[in-house]
Amino acid sequence: MTVATSSPAERRRNKIRARILSAAETVFAREGAEGLSIRRLAENIDYSPAAIYKYFSSKDELVDELKESFFELILENVHRIADTSTPFADRARDCLSTYIRVAVAKPHHYAAAFAGESGGTGPVDNEPGFDQSKKGRAFNVLRGMIAEGVEIGAFRSDLDPSLAAKSAWASMHGLAMMIAHIPTYPALKDGQKTMAREAFIDFHVDQVVRGMEAHDE
Amino acid sequence: MTVATSSPAERRRNKIRARILSAAETVFAREGAEGLSIRRLAENIDYSPAAIYKYFSSKDELVDELKESFFELILENVHRIADTSTPFADRARDCLSTYIRVAVAKPHHYAAAFAGESGGTGPVDNEPGFDQSKKGRAFNVLRGMIAEGVEIGAFRSDLDPSLAAKSAWASMHGLAMMIAHIPTYPALKDGQKTMAREAFIDFHVDQVVRGMEAHDE
DNA sequence: TAATGTTAGTGAACAGTGTTTACTTTCTGA
């Protein structure tokens, strides 16, 4: 996506920028935004704290880039599943569960991506540039899939794809956030049915899809 | 709930403690945990910053109390709905939508209640003391309601109430978090079906309940 | 009542944060 810039100076600059981002990524993935301090980061890459500000105008901007490239990862994965030719029912479920799986693979990233209202556009599609944003494109994939379900009769005919997509997204978001914040989710007491995380994700996705399904009677 | 303590000194102490909490609550509701600083808080109540530490061992402890009493509010409301004798279908929907409505009435409180893994126990019922915690009791209300739905045949018979409650909670949590973080959620573009927040909450709840419903064929 | 001990409250400091400013060094393009 990034075109190789011509000037050697510029190339070197981008290299250093990337090194800062890479070091930041490592710390961020382990400890989140609070654990990532400019001074620590500067020490890691043997620069002075002020040097970081020659490459990023603020810590927020730096973290925003981490979040953005993380959401690119989610988008890639979701797209990959959405573009397969497996039967609709499986494809829809895979698509949703993939979102959660990738999201919780980097809990701090995911939580942060939604935590700061300032950072980037949220999943609200009346904002300018939403369709171009990573979140916007992920949302559109989801909406398209639901529209397909309505068309082929798998989903209720009175279901508005945009609304349903927002609702389904909220449900996926909820489980992703739960797992991101509570590492042991969903744990169950003795005497109750136990279920591993992976299986529970599938169960949750199934519930969400069932909510949209059409039923002939 | 709080018993009036005997000693006048102790009574005065509790009064000041309550005043600190009340001042903190106001700032927290408006600006969240980051906006609430010990120095600002101390200035508000005309005390020195160090004085706060005679009443709370840390800022976290103070904020935890705000979160706890907020979750008590959620629990009260949910309980009130759950204990009515309205038909099951309506009662279940009201219960879920009430959770979201109360949650988003204080977005910062709700987001913070789940943000810090440290603060209080999460909705993971194998932790000790979960059943006694506010979250635990709210969870049990939800599970009981789902169990009732299974019993009367409104919900699928193969639905495990504990698992379903966790899934439904995650879905409610997702929308609550969305609204908490993105004040304009769910906004829709022109040309798409528009829906106000209140109506969308009902729509979302309906989707979740549909996912649990039984269908005779 | 007088002495003692406990508690309330404070100012100053510590260690940490993001960020800016003035400055020097290094590199680059004409």
Added chain:
DNA sequence: TCAGAAAGTAAACACTGTTCACTAACATTA
């Protein structure tokens, strides 16, 4: 070669939560 831009830095600013030594007020007991 030389002016100008860019890279990099040390030191400071304005914050943050928190602790410590200290004083003043209160409570309890001899």
